[in-house]
Each structure stands twice: as structure tokens, then as C-alpha cells.
Amino acid sequence: MRSITSADTFPPRSHSAKRLSMLDAGARVFCGEGFAGANIDLIAVEAGVSRQTIYNHYGDKDKLFAAVVGEITERCTARAFAVLGTFPDHPADLEADLTDFAIRFIRNCVCDRDGKFLRKLIHMEGERHPELFASWRIGGPGKVWSALAARFARLAFAGFLDIDDPDVAARQFFSLIFTDLQIPSMFGEVLSDEELARSASIAVGTFLRAYGRRKAGAEQSRETALRA
Structure with missing residues (x-):
């Protein structure tokens, strides 16, 4: 699995663009790693957002998975x-x-x-x-x-x-x-x-x-x- 790097600062994007980026990244990671193997840090890196941004939008991994589906x-x-x-x-x-x-x-x-x-x-x-x-x-x-x-x-x-x-x-x-x-x-x-x-x-x-x-x-x- 790819190593996780820091994802604290990113270029500004609209709320809609961030949302789609998180959902698309979640789909890729959940499909590649399975629900158990996926983690918020990796999804954050894939989406180009901070892990806190994902928690602010979805709360936890279960809710993010439901949103992806x-x-x-x-x-x-x-x-x-x-x-x-x-x-x-x-x-x-x-x-x-x-x-x-x-x-x-x-x-x-x-x-x-x-x-x-x-x-x-x-x-x-x-x-x-x-x-x-x-x-x-x-x-x-x-x-x-x-x-x-x-x-x-x-x-x-x-x-x-x-x-x-x-x-x-x-x-x-x-x-x-x-x-x-x-x-x-x-x-x-x-x-x-x-x-x-x-x-x-x-x-x-x-x-x-x-x-x-x-x-x-x-x-x-x-x-x-x-x-x-």
C-alpha cells in the first residue's frame, strides 16, 4: 500500500469540488483496499484534502463509505x-x-x-x-x-x-x-x-x-x- 504523506495545506477549492474529490478518492481506496483496509489518511492524500476535512464532512469511515455508495x-x-x-x-x-x-x-x-x-x-x-x-x-x-x-x-x-x-x-x-x-x-x-x-x-x-x-x-x- 502507498505510503501516506502529510496533507495539511492544499490549494483552495470549492465545497462541491472538495466533496467530489473526497467521494472519488474514497471509491478508489475502498475498491483497492476493501473497507477494512481503507483508512481516512490514505483517502485524504488521494483526495488532496486534510484528514480533518473528511471528518468534518462525514464524521467517520462508515458514513464516508455510505456517501460513496x-x-x-x-x-x-x-x-x-x-x-x-x-x-x-x-x-x-x-x-x-x-x-x-x-x-x-x-x-x-x-x-x-x-x-x-x-x-x-x-x-x-x-x-x-x-x-x-x-x-x-x-x-x-x-x-x-x-x-x-x-x-x-x-x-x-x-x-x-x-x-x-x-x-x-x-x-x-x-x-x-x-x-x-x-x-x-x-x-x-x-x-x-x-x-x-x-x-x-x-x-x-x-x-x-x-x-x-x-x-x-x-x-x-x-x-x-x-x-x-
């Missing part, structure tokens, strides 16, 4: 909703358009720095802080799942999909597009653009085999059989 969750959720704004509500080619959406979501909400930090913190500390991560689940994925479910419901109403429970469909869609990322992310690997596109294509293809509209094809086959 909360901040990253908010940023990840905001980014997810920005990508959801590009969802193909009126697809020209449903499979291609959903695949492009999945690629955007993976690239901007899963493979970005905040997404990696959050997954690592959950993996390392989820058991130690169950209440904190239960709150994350409701305020992060829970909100995104609900928003995606509403969009799938609209596609189903328009005749593009055959879905009984949009909430289940939304969770399964996310599970499918995350499948090939789980092991690489555990070891810090990065998927190439080609690997990412292939993973998204496979996920969407599987999703559409489960929820793609089949009624028109079935009726056409029945009409063909009757004419024969």
Missing part, C-alpha cells in the same frame, strides 16, 4: 436513465435496434468507471453492509428495471413483443446483457468492441426467442396449411 449509485442511475431515453420505442428493426440499445447500455452504464466501482464494492462489501446495499438495489436497479419494464410494455401493446409480465422481462433482459461481463469484470478485464457487440447480439437474440411476437407467423403457417 450513494454518490456512485446516483451517478449510475442518472446515466442509465439517459441511455433509456434512447430506447427504441418505434423500432424499424426490433432485433437490431434492441442490440444497439444493449450496446449503449453496457458501454455507458456497465463498463464505465462508476459501474465498475459499484460492482466491485457490492462484491467485496455487500455482506458487511446489507442495509446499505438494499437501499442501493431499490434506488438504483429497482428504478431502472421499472423504467425499462414500462418501455417493454409499450412495445408489447404495439405488437412487437409478447409479454405477460414486463417487470420480469426487464430483469431478464438486464441479466442476459450482463451475463458475459460478470467473469471479465471480476478480474478487471475489458471486452473489445467486437466482443461487446457479439455479447449484446446473443443476449437480445435469446430475449426475443422468449418474448418475440409469434402470432403472425403461426397464423400464416395455419393459412398455408389450409390452402394446401
